[in-house]
Amino acid sequence: MKEKAEIREQLQAPDSRDLRIGVYVCHCGKNIGGTVDCVKVAEHARDLPGVVLAKDSLYTCSEPGQEQIKADIKEQKLNRVVVASCTPRLHEPTFRAACEAAGLNPYLLEMANIREHCSWVHLHDKEAATEKAKDLVSMAVSRAARLAPQVELTVPVTRKAMVIGGGVAGIQAALDMADAGYHVYLVERSGSIGGRMAQLDKTFPTMDCSICILAPKMSEVGRHPNIELLTLSEVKSVSGYIGNFNVEVLKKARYVSKECTSCGDCIQVCPQLAPDEFNAGLSIRHAIYIPFAQAVPSTFLIDMGQCLNNQGIVACDRCFQACSHKCIDFSQRDQIIEIEVGTIVVATGVDVYDPTALTELGYGKFPNVITTLEFERLINAGGPSSGELIRPSDRRRPSKVAFLQCIGSRSKRSNPYCSNVCCMNTIKDALLIREHWPETEIYVFYIDIRAFGKGFEDLFRRARREGVIFIRGIPGEIIEDINTGDVTLLGENTLLGEQYRYSMDMVILSVGIKPRRDSEDIQRLLNLSTDTDGFYMEAHPKLRPVDTTTGGVFLAGAAEGPKDIKDSVTQASAAASRANILMSRGEVRVPALTSRIDPDKCTACGLCARVCPYHAIQGSKEQGYYRVIEAACQGCGACVPECRFEAIDQTHFTEAQIVSQIDSVLANDPHEKIVAFACNWCSYAGADFAGVSRLQYPHNVRIIRTMCSARVSPAWIERALLKGVGAVLVSGCHPADCHYNNANQNTARRVERFWKRMERIGINKDRLRLAWVSAAEGAQFARVIEEMEAGLQKLSPRQISQDAEKLRKSLVKKSETT
Amino acid sequence: MTTIKLWKFFAREDLYECYQCARCTGSCPAMEVAPAFGPRETILKCLNVGHEKVVQDERIWLCCTCNVCEDRCPQKIPISDLLVALRNSAARRGNIPGRLVMAIELLAKTGRSMIVHQLDEMRAHHGLAPLPPAPVEEIRAILEKTGLREVVEF
Numbered sequence: 001m002k003e004k005a006e007i008r009e010q011l012q013a014p015d016s017r018d019l020r021i022g023v024y025v026c027h028c029g030k031n032i033g034g035t036v037d038c039v040k041v042a043e044h045a046r047d048l049p050g051v052v053l054a055k056d057s058l059y060t061c062s063e064p065g066q067e068q069i070k071a072d073i074k075e076q077k078l079n080r081v082v083v084a085s086c087t088p089r090l091h092e093p094t095f096r097a098a099c100e101a102a103g104l105n106p107y108l109l110e111m112a113n114i115r116e117h118c119s120w121v122h123l124h125d126k127e128a129a130t131e132k133a134k135d136l137v138s139m140a141v142s143r144a145a146r147l148a149p150q151v152e153l154t155v156p157v158t159r160k161a162m163v164i165g166g167g168v169a170g171i172q173a174a175l176d177m178a179d180a181g182y183h184v185y186l187v188e189r190s191g192s193i194g195g196r197m198a199q200l201d202k203t204f205p206t207m208d209c210s211i212c213i214l215a216p217k218m219s220e221v222g223r224h225p226n227i228e229l230l231t232l233s234e235v236k237s238v239s240g241y242i243g244n245f246n247v248e249v250l251k252k253a254r255y256v257s258k259e260c261t262s263c264g265d266c267i268q269v270c271p272q273l274a275p276d277e278f279n280a281g282l283s284i285r286h287a288i289y290i291p292f293a294q295a296v297p298s299t300f301l302i303d304m305g306q307c308l309n310n311q312g313i314v315a316c317d318r319c320f321q322a323c324s325h326k327c328i329d330f331s332q333r334d335q336i337i338e339i340e341v342g343t344i345v346v347a348t349g350v351d352v353y354d355p356t357a358l359t360e361l362g363y364g365k366f367p368n369v370i371t372t373l374e375f376e377r378l379i380n381a382g383g384p385s386s387g388e389l390i391r392p393s394d395r396r397r398p399s400k401v402a403f404l405q406c407i408g409s410r411s412k413r414s415n416p417y418c419s420n421v422c423c424m425n426t427i428k429d430a431l432l433i434r435e436h437w438p439e440t441e442i443y444v445f446y447i448d449i450r451a452f453g454k455g456f457e458d459l460f461r462r463a464r465r466e467g468v469i470f471i472r473g474i475p476g477e478i479i480e481d482i483n484t485g486d487v488t489l490l491g492e493n494t495l496l497g498e499q500y501r502y503s504m505d506m507v508i509l510s511v512g513i514k515p516r517r518d519s520e521d522i523q524r525l526l527n528l529s530t531d532t533d534g535f536y537m538e539a540h541p542k543l544r545p546v547d548t549t550t551g552g553v554f555l556a557g558a559a560e561g562p563k564d565i566k567d568s569v570t571q572a573s574a575a576a577s578r579a580n581i582l583m584s585r586g587e588v589r590v591p592a593l594t595s596r597i598d599p600d601k602c603t604a605c606g607l608c609a610r611v612c613p614y615h616a617i618q619g620s621k622e623q624g625y626y627r628v629i630e631a632a633c634q635g636c637g638a639c640v641p642e643c644r645f646e647a648i649d650q651t652h653f654t655e656a657q658i659v660s661q662i663d664s665v666l667a668n669d670p671h672e673k674i675v676a677f678a679c680n681w682c683s684y685a686g687a688d689f690a691g692v693s694r695l696q697y698p699h700n701v702r703i704i705r706t707m708c709s710a711r712v713s714p715a716w717i718e719r720a721l722l723k724g725v726g727a728v729l730v731s732g733c734h735p736a737d738c739h740y741n742n743a744n745q746n747t748a749r750r751v752e753r754f755w756k757r758m759e760r761i762g763i764n765k766d767r768l769r770l771a772w773v774s775a776a777e778g779a780q781f782a783r784v785i786e787e788m789e790a791g792l793q794k795l796s797p798r799q800i801s802q803d804a805e806k807l808r809k810s811l812v813k814k815s816e817t818t
Numbered sequence: 819m820t821t822i823k824l825w826k827f828f829a830r831e832d833l834y835e836c837y838q839c840a841r842c843t844g845s846c847p848a849m850e851v852a853p854a855f856g857p858r859e860t861i862l863k864c865l866n867v868g869h870e871k872v873v874q875d876e877r878i879w880l881c882c883t884c885n886v887c888e889d890r891c892p893q894k895i896p897i898s899d900l901l902v903a904l905r906n907s908a909a910r911r912g913n914i915p916g917r918l919v920m921a922i923e924l925l926a927k928t929g930r931s932m933i934v935h936q937l938d939e940m941r942a943h944h945g946l947a948p949l950p951p952a953p954v955e956e957i958r959a960i961l962e963k964t965g966l967r968e969v970v971e972f
Contacts, residue, residue, distance in 0.1 A: 360845065360890060406839065411892030447839040476844025476890050491844030492856060499849055 019050030021144055022078040026060035026085035028115055035119035037130045044134040048141045061091050066098040073102035080144040084112035084137050087688045105149035112140035116691030117703050128699040142660040150592035157243030158342035159583045164235055167195020169557025169572040170347035171217050176576030178226035182583050185339055187249055188231045192295035193218055195349055201380040203565055204428040205455035215294040222296040238525045242551030243342045243588050253332035255302035260327040262290055262298045266319035274306045280374045283384035288319050293382055343579035347556040348522055350513040353408030366480040367393040368487055369507045389437055391506040393485035398505030405446040409512030417533050419512030420562035423450045426510045427459050430468045442468045513562050526553050527739045531776045535561045546575040549681055554578050592651050593635030599625040601647035608639035608648055613741035636740035637711030653706055662720055665702040670724040671797040674701040674788055679709040682733035682774045689778030697782040698789035710743040714754050724804050726792045727767045734772040761810045763803045766791050824869050827903035835893040836861045842887035854880035857887040857897045873908040879915050909969040919970050926961055926972035929954040
């Protein structure tokens, strides 16, 4: 019997006489050339079918490198170009543009990743790396032979934007886009915009009053004709794609209408009390309240969790009676608002670390151990003590104060990263105490003081000159004197090599910042990636620092990583500028990666429509066939393997193209090789990251890229096993992190089914592995390959060919019975 | 006496996680009572001057293996494992306090690490039966199996 793919391949087999492929092997300076013998790789390429020229160059991405490709396309009449260099995630757009400039359809370019997937991960085995590079080029050439020109669809961009999060980053991004003339929806979860910055007393290194510089921006947002402020609102669902997002926002009832003048008559009569979130729980507020004096909108709200009129029963109407403007409206209900936007800026900010878990520090147990955020409210004139420095236990002014650095940061017990702002925040706070209560003794216990920014070192020097004592060594223990409330710090001054024991009136824990506890919700709604620390990941750490891998979605502020105010504002303006580019252009080209159904072969069974995560396949039995709505199709390819009649194929990731790559890998010594299918967004990027990190792993793996792991067809695995492959890896994004709306559920289902089949036939199941590898998990990718190689070492070539024979027999049997 | 590599007992890479915050020494009870060789300094010396020097220092025997340092360590460095490994290594090189050697000899001979003559009297006073004889042979076998004989003669 003939396998599906073979039949298809014969149908589409290109006539090598028509092919004119040019291969360019890049040295990338020493990055590739230092490990891979690029001259030999080019020589090897020259003999491949369809190749008319193969050249090696020092930097193919340079201007001369690109000019060479353009010249060759014109003079040598190349109709396919293969560039063997870095990851296509980096320079595919560069070389596509070069092809296009020379009149060649950009989809006729193919890249072989011989840097991230080869030279950088096999630094110490030059020969093997060169052999692998040859293989990768062969794969690319055979795929290139089957490429077809494509025309990209142009879609309009809605000239409206949504900003999620109303902290300083969200405010800046909203203002920049609104000033450029675009309508902006600013969605804020709490009752007022302002975010963390509004809670701070002063800012470093200039010692500006935080709310004084923020409040004007907040009111500008409030009155800007292009900004629609949605407070007490949360994003509930997002559908659509770049330029055309449909968003559902849940706007919770405020129970107070816009006419509120914030006179405050209502709070005089409200009987219900609750901890004041804005003051970090150090004071109380009423059930009807305004978050803080400068709040925008300047409208009171009712916390229904605390109000006596819960669940529609009006048991108390004192506020209603007290309000002279009659602004209280208990009949308000939560509502879902549907908005259409072209771009989205994510500025959801951060939470602060809760040090309760570090029991040795006594936070939550000893009243005079507080956090930096509590301290900010304590010394703020609008705070619970009206700006008086007092300690919580007896409201006495402390004369000896200690700051403890790196609490919750740089630790495997909490957050492994440096929180970036705590050093300077402590220095600022120490100076504030010095300024207002100069007789106070101030001690800062630290590990390293990181004063890296503009003006930071000056501030640090000033703190030392003004007598703030810096002691290197974090206390291991804090003991409280229950009679006085004083606390004793036990530790070691590492620079003196001496034990210390300091009695303090108050201790301030300089707590770190961490991703919002529910940051996963937005991550899933927008298909974002997160790094290993949980912050949203940028599309490229250096060159696309505010873009995400989801088109039209940009990042601003600390949600992307710990940041101070200046950096948040800078990034917000950058994100707004990126979004403005899209909106001012008004249209965007989407990659031609959609699925297509051949109506002649379609039996209208509807299986494909059932797996499509975007409902982009429509049709019916009555109609006799199904078809793909191209504008809705996102190009995951999940539908293709589902079709039993070979009626669907994915543009630019066709069956024939990928099967040719598999065949090319397995042409020589198949039993020694691992074929790894990796999805573009997570696993392929994870393998790239392994390369960037120079993690070394076995060289017998050959990675084949698909857009989504759900594109991986069981027929490919079958074909590889029949050809005697050593092992097959199918890898994709972690469940629920899939960039195609959980299309990778299909991956898991299909692999599990294949395992069962292997079990039935009696093939070693370990030869097919399923691994979820995110873009940040380079080490995980390397580990998986190492484990697979270790498993492969235990298998003899004989066993592998026996397995292939078993599979072949089972196929024959199957075809006989059907 | 055979020398056994310290790094067989302790993953050397774990030491590189240390950034000298000194929470370990700050919480060390041995440091409270004796000018001992705190965990932070022990790690730093292993890194900077080498464990060869560290295993010669008799102060490593002052650790009471309470494990608090390990509990406080933000980097989850298995400090107690390091201290045990260091002492294993030190003992093999002859750096072992004489009193400890005596206790081992006694343990091998009598099954007890110390002899308290009043013990039986005290037990009788409280109406407890005298202690049963220690299973000396079994204890010796265990001591031998752990390789203690390579370090101390008993």
